[in-house]
Amino acid sequence: MTVRRIWIEEGCISCNLCEDLCPEIFHVPLGEVCVVKGDALTQATAPKVAEQLEEARTQCPVEVIQVS
Numbered sequence: 001m002t003v004r005r006i007w008i009e010e011g012c013i014s015c016n017l018c019e020d021l022c023p024e025i026f027h028v029p030l031g032e033v034c035v036v037k038g039d040a041l042t043q044a045t046a047p048k049v050a051e052q053l054e055e056a057r058t059q060c061p062v063e064v065i066q067v068s
């Protein structure tokens with residue numbers, strides 16, 4: 001699947017799990033909500049990163065990671 005867009009809906013609890021699982025795509029600044037890195041779509045073309053992205057999406061405790 002080609003990833004066209006990655007975004008975070010409202011409700012991130014800054015748990016840092018997504019950055020732990022997939023630091024190529026996610027960054028959680030101290031005390032702030034998660035941000036998707038600027039080159040995330042390019043990074044997601046690598047199969048290993050795409051796999052980590054999917055893991056983060058499914059494991060986010062509040063299910064706010066969206067991928068299309």
Ligand code: SF4
Binds near residue numbers: 062
């Ligand atoms: S895993 Fe979900 S709740 Fe945790 S920092 Fe990432 S987006 Fe936020």
